[in-house]
Amino acid sequence: MQTQKITSIELGRLIAIFVVVAMHCQMFLTYFLYQDTPWVGLIFNQSTRFAVPLFFLISGYLIQPKLTAAPMETLNSYCAPLIRVFLVWSVICLLMPFNLQTVVTEGYLVERSGYWGYLAQAPINSMLEGGLVHLWFIPALMFAALISAVLIKADKVRLLLPIAIVLYVYGVLAGSYQNITELWTPFFTRNGPFFSTLMFTIGFMIRQKNIQATALQGALMALVGMALHFTEAYLLVEYEQSFNSNDFLFGTMLWGTGVFLFLLAKPNLGNSPWVSNLSKSVLPIYVAHLPIIIVMMNVTGALQLTGPAKDAAVLSGTILLTLLLVKGIEKTPLNRWLFR
Template sequence: MTYKRITSFESGRLIALLAIIGLHSQVFMKTPLIFGEPIVGMFLNQMSRFAVPLFFIIAGYFYYPKLVASKSKEDVFAKYAKPLIIMWLSWSVVFLIIPFNFSILLSDGYLAERSNHWNNLLANPLNTLFEGSLVHLWYIPALICAIGIITLLHKYRLDNLLLPVGFILFIYGCAAGSYVPITNIEAPILTRNGPFFSTLFVVLGYEIHRRQIALNTKLSLIIASIGFSVFLIEANYLYFFANGAFYHDFLFSSPIWAVGIFLFLQEKSNFGEQLKPTTFSKDILGIYLCHLLIVIYFFNLVFMLNINPILSSFLALPFAFIISFLFVKLLRKLPFGYLLVR
């Protein structure tokens, strides 16, 4: 069963991808400094935190019709999860083998450079199981966990438990994640990984489709603005008053922020059509999976060529996006490319 691509959702995915690449590129995180802090970089960093929640919500929104249209719920899940697992395993192998640090590679050799990475992964094997061999790969196991929970509850006609289960996992994820300085709750893995956050966001997309929820543009933007404002308040509180970090993947306000953006995109179906987002639609996941390696290599070049940090901040995002896009196109032409891109 296929579904027509909606321009606004494809635009949202493209903008979210650019936000993630910008976040990983550490844009303006070294300079300029204001009152001794990279205020511009810190703000841009936090602005990008809508991206992964939006990806999850969109995934849940489009998973709903696939699931309800099929008699075999297990088949739907297997068809959805199999290519994701193959890509996750394939990229994990790639990132285990390919060196990251050119300086160490040239001075100490391949094994010395790779052993640092391998030892870091082995230091916390359970977390690595839910993450993969490079940090950003956590998205795929998290998505599969969420889809699996939804499929199981739907199969046994327990859809009304989806939101309670999602909220329970989310609250625990926050309590044992960003709010640890206050709660002192310890989790066996980093709660960003696995089902703790992903489940609620995927369920929200699923439920928006199931319940046919829609809001007008103005109200959607108000919800998104409130969510983002509270997110900043939470981040500043944890940083200045709770001895915590300033940078957070998810906070209690994340669902409000992400749902507001999603509902806006749902209402404005032609949003972003000037970006020609369908040009990149089928490559979004592939770009996401390879982009961090390109960013790492960009950092190597910045270090080796001693590029000005402000200049590197301007160059990082377009460099990583364009090279990743071309790399994905190349992978599609290779015999083994199906293992790495959809």
């Protein structure tokens, strides 16, 4: 069993979290237009879609030894803090106003009631996303761990990969491909177990079976997966699927897996103190960054910033304020409640 941290994985987690932050800043969408379409922004958006799959892959890889040895005990200890973080940040996001101008002109309850009403229109989906859309990652991760633990406990681990593949295929066909397939779905398939389970399982299997690849093989797999993802996204535009609304496609699985295998093949990549220090804060940065983006959107709106100036201000301000918030809270007793 490996006990020493693989620094390349820690670096990968850091790159992924800042890629997610940049994507949520909605950059390049009002300029660099081609025939009134912000293709630079749309391409940038989709170029970030390896990041969340990488989080799931790393989670499955890291938890495999403990989950195999003591599935239910590990599940309980793994999910308990995640549930707490999910609930606490859901409450924070439900109470936090998104439009400060509306609060000033019409009042807090008017501003919040619109958002609360929006969430109430799809209660199951809202439960899986929590108080703000980015929190969907936490329940999805817990679903993947739960399915894995139950199958391991029942001595049916051989069923894990087939079940995960079925969930993933259904998730894609009932998600981005829904305009073609017209498959029914109880909620937005990015949420829940549909995509997280396969990515988690692949990471789990790579560790369990000691699967290895060279850096070149990992990079080639990532490039093939990325090309397939972009091809799918482009072709789906013909079926009224927005180019930048694809979280997971069939190629995304190969893309994320290739990036992960590349990182495993370069275990000493990122071997520096700042990587070790910041990598401990990946989950805190994840849960805290979107509320900070909302604050920065209000600030840039009040300053009437537009175009590249707005994007630069939102991105830099979000990174700076999020790191200050996270590192500050980590030094207080609130850390246990807010950040696991």
